[in-house]
Every structure is written in structure tokens, then in C-alpha cells.
Amino acid sequence: MKMPKISFKIPKIKIYGIDVIKNFLFFTLFIVLTLLSIAVAIAPSIRHFKATKDKYFQKKYDFEITTKEYKNNLLELKHLKNKNRKVLNILKRDFDKNNFKMFASKYMDIKSIKEINSSIYKNDFIKTTYIVTSTIKSPKNFYDLIDALKNYKLLLRIYFPINFVKNQEDINLTLKIEHYKLKD
Amino acid sequence: MYSFTKPDKKPIFKEDTKLWVVFITISMFLYLSFALFLVIKTYLYNKDIKNYTNEIKTIKQKITTINNKKEFIYKEKTLYEDIMVKNSLMKDSIKNLLDLIPDPITLSSISFDKNKLIIYGITPTKDIYNMLMLPPLESIFTETKTYFYQMPNGWYRFNSVNYLKEKQ
Numbered sequence: 331m332k333m334p335k336i337s338f339k340i341p342k343i344k345i346y347g348i349d350v351i352k353n354f355l356f357f358t359l360f361i362v363l364t365l366l367s368i369a370v371a372i373a374p375s376i377r378h379f380k381a382t383k384d385k386y387f388q389k390k391y392d393f394e395i396t397t398k399e400y401k402n403n404l405l406e407l408k409h410l411k412n413k414n415r416k417v418l419n420i421l422k423r424d425f426d427k428n429n430f431k432m433f434a435s436k437y438m439d440i441k442s443i444k445e446i447n448s449s450i451y452k453n454d455f456i457k458t459t460y461i462v463t464s465t466i467k468s469p470k471n472f473y474d475l476i477d478a479l480k481n482y483k484l485l486l487r488i489y490f491p492i493n494f495v496k497n498q499e500d501i502n503l504t505l506k507i508e509h510y511k512l513k514d
Numbered sequence: 515m516y517s518f519t520k521p522d523k524k525p526i527f528k529e530d531t532k533l534w535v536v537f538i539t540i541s542m543f544l545y546l547s548f549a550l551f552l553v554i555k556t557y558l559y560n561k562d563i564k565n566y567t568n569e570i571k572t573i574k575q576k577i578t579t580i581n582n583k584k585e586f587i588y589k590e591k592t593l594y595e596d597i598m599v600k601n602s603l604m605k606d607s608i609k610n611l612l613d614l615i616p617d618p619i620t621l622s623s624i625s626f627d628k629n630k631l632i633i634y635g636i637t638p639t640k641d642i643y644n645m646l647m648l649p650p651l652e653s654i655f656t657e658t659k660t661y662f663y664q665m666p667n668g669w670y671r672f673n674s675v676n677y678l679k680e681k682q
Contacts, residue, residue: 389562
């Protein structure tokens, strides 16, 4: 018996001179390569790109919010500094005995100012204590001095002991003054 | 047999094959270019994310510094206001105590301490002192001691020592 002859040769089918089978195979190759490109290169890139893009916009939004917060805080600090400029300047100044004598001369005649001690107060400030001996005409001078301290260029606290001793015409006043300033 | 036309060279690839090869090559080039574009864009986004992260970190540190500065200003302000209030209270308490001294009594010295008040003065009689000056002192201080010394003119020199015990 004679075996049939099997041929693997692609048959040529031509329509108007165009090789249909060959073009169909090229088309199939094109589709396969396209799908492969999408699956291997484009789809993962798009997925990664989209995730990164979302992350980028989230980060950008965070950055804008943080910048806004920073600007608001900076503005607030500026306002706070302007509002409390007097206090901030007062706490920077050192105690000047002559200046205080001159300031207090309106209310009392200061005989002496003696520094007693100096210590750290609430971690950030220095408290220096002075004993002031002076002469006043009446206790009102003492009250007026305390009122005037509100407008003085230093932060001073009048503290105990306070002694009033009647003299012939005046009152000898001895008091403790605490000066507060920023620690350097 | 003789032919009048010369035979054309047979091309290795036919026209349509060339067309397909060019078309597929261009397509593949475009696909890969697009993928490369996405990779580059992703890289740039990642770079920007890194920059933003660093900037956010720096800004947050600045915000912390600003907040610390603000807190410190509040601390300074509180100290200033506290001292001013304490000065006013000191003035008022001394004024109130001195206002307590009745007219017939004359003071020669008065000493204010944190929890102690010592008064030296002259009173015409012990009764005037006990009636006009002692009650207000007793109402303010927890302990009051008075010592009288008679003067040659019959008046009394007194020494009043008053203590204010702090609450336990």
C-alpha cells in the first residue's frame, strides 16, 4: 500500500495577487507582539506610573499643607513678637544701677544699691537680687514707684523684706528688688 | 529560446513582507518608547517625591522651632505679667496695712516680711491700740504679739509682732 505524501508547505492562496495566508500570519504575529508588549512592558509601567503619580500628588498636597502651616506659624510668630516687643526687649537688658537711680529719683532718694545674689530662675532666666536703701517723703512715693515700674525698661519685682523707718522728716525705706533677665 | 526582456532579479523579501516588517518594527518601537516614557516619568515623579519628603521634613523642623519660639515668648510674657501682678498685689497689701493704722497711733517703723509684720509705734493708751489696731491685725495674721513700754509722758511705745502661718 502506498503511504499518502504529507506536505508542510503553506498553501498559497492569492486574491487579486495578495498572499492571504502570509498576510494573515503577519497580522497574527503583529497581534501577538502587541499583546506581549502590553503584558510585559506597557501594563506594568502604567501600573507603576499610576501608583507613583498618586503618591506624588499626595506628597505634593502634603507639601502644600505643610508650607501653608509653616507660613501661618511664621506669621503668628511675627505678630506675637510685635505684640510682645516691649516684654522681649525688657528681658534682654542688664540692670544698670545709675539708670535705676535716675528713674527712681522722681519718687525716692536712693542711698545705695547692693547686689545680694544671682540665680537661675525657671531654667531660662536669671534672677538677681538687690537691696536698695533710700529715703522717701511718704508711703505714696513707694506706691508710685511700684506703678511706674510697669513702664520701666527693666523687669523688676519689689519683694520682702520692706522696712519703713520714720526719720525726722523723711522715711528711710529699705527694700529688696529682684531683676529678671534672659539667660545668655 | 531567446527572450527579448531581461529577467528581473527576484527580491529576497516581497514588497508586502517588507511592509509588514517595517510596520511591526515601528509598532514595537512605539510600544517600547511609550513604556520607556512611563519609566522615565515614574523616575522623575519618584525624584520629586524624594525632594518633597526632604522639604516636608525640613519645614516640619522649622515649624517645631517656631513653636518653641512661640512657647518661649508666652513664657516671657507670663513672667512679665506675673511680676506686674505681684508688684500690684504687694503695693495693695502694704497700702491696705498702712491704711489700717488709726489716727491717734503714730508709727516709728514698720517692717514687712514674707510671713511677718513688725510694727514699732506710739499709742496714747493701751485701750486705743487694743480697740483700733489690734482687731484688724488679728483678722489678718494668725498670731499677734504686742509689747508695751510706758513713756515718761504716760503714752506707750509698742512693738507688735505678727505672724502669718502658711496653710498646711
